[in-house]
Amino acid sequence: MPRIQHTIILETASSTNTYAAEHADMLPRPTLIVAKEQTQGLGQRGNTWDALPGDITASLIVDIPAGPNGTQAVAPEYSFVLNQVASLAVCEALAALGVSAQVKWANDIIVSNRKICGLLISTALKGDALHSAVIGYGLNIAARPQSPAHYAPPAIGLNELVASHVDSAQLAESIAERIIKQLDRLAHSEHDEIHAEYLAKLFWREGYHPFSIHATGERIEARIVGILPSGQLQLELRDGQRRNFLFRELNHCIA
Incomplete structure (x- = not known):
């Protein structure tokens, strides 16, 4: 290029x-x-x-x-x-x-x-x-x-x-x-x-951290599992449940 x-x-x-x-x-x-x-x-x-x-x-x-x-x-x-x-x-x-x-x-x-x-x-x-x-x-x-x-x-x-x-x-x-x-x-x-x-280079790549779901304000604690090719962030909650989020759907709760 x-x-x-x-x-x-x-x-x-x-x-x-x-x-x-x-x-x-x-x-x-x-x-x-x-x-x-x-x-x-x-x-x-x-x-x-x-x-x-x-x-x-x-x-x-x-x-x-x-x-x-x-x-x-x-x-x-x-x-x-x-x-x-x-x-x-x-x-x-x-x-x-x-x-x-x-x-x-x-x-x-x-x-x-x-x-x-x-x-x-x-x-x-x-x-x-x-x-x-x-x-x-x-x-x-x-x-x-x-x-x-x-x-x-x-x-x-x-x-x-x-x-x-x-x-x-x-x-x-x-x-x-x-x-x-x-x-x-x-x-x-x-x-x-x-x-x-x-x-x-990903922030909060290790360990469990607080996030909030943008639409509802619900707070969750989860660890980052990875990022899908589509760009969705894959999280694992403390109970083992895995959920995928688009960037408009999730906030990092940084103190």
């Missing part, structure tokens, strides 16, 4: 993912879109992404690579692997700065039980095949002494974790390049290796 072919720097945007979706057909692949100011950042479950000056708000438009012999590298029903490659890319970029991060299923990157980055991915089909994706990432640079009420877990900024100055533009590009390299692994059928690396 090629390196970044085109970069767009916006002084302000409502959302880089929205801009990417509106202009995707006119742009080469991969294209990186970065906004210096984002006014209506998108998050999961209808939440907003609250960016501060200096934070990274970016979206990468990519084509989905073909697999060996022109086969489909990513089936539409297994598009969660895009979350996995993006999560690994962000963790790699942070590790290069000396920051150890974990993945909180399904779209958050956390450090010391606090959220530093969120992902938002949309895909497009061509016929019945997954054709392209917009991979959005918002990474906190500025310190977060206090988080908005809807943040769970509370937020943290990279400036709280590293002593040296962080160049937001360079880090946004570094993450994009790492996403592209991770996507190239799909073309070489490294799905199992990617999945194993993702599980190794």
Whole structure:
């Protein structure tokens, strides 16, 4: 897969993912879109992404690579692997700065039980095949002494974790390049290796922990058994019962 072919720097945007979706057909692949100011950042479950000056708000438009012999590298029903490659890319970029991060299923990157980055991915089909994706990432640079009420877990900024100055533009590009390299692994059928690396980075991978079911508020204690190819989180309750959850159905109860 090629390196970044085109970069767009916006002084302000409502959302880089929205801009990417509106202009995707006119742009080469991969294209990186970065906004210096984002006014209506998108998050999961209808939440907003609250960016501060200096934070990274970016979206990468990519084509989905073909697999060996022109086969489909990513089936539409297994598009969660895009979350996995993006999560690994962000963790790699942070590790290069000396920051150890974990993945909180399904779209958050956390450090010391606090959220530093969120992902938002949309895909497009061509016929019945997954054709392209917009991979959005918002990474906190500025310190977060206090988080908005809807943040769970509370937020943290990279400036709280590293002593040296962080160049937001360079880090946004570094993450994009790492996403592209991770996507190239799909073309070489490294799905199992990617999945194993993702599980190794998974927050609360060991032991029993409290979760709540989003629709009812019911609290359960369970351990993570694994993640299905569809992206569902598989939990085992203390009585041995196993249940699968979509990311909209479950919350981590982080104290």
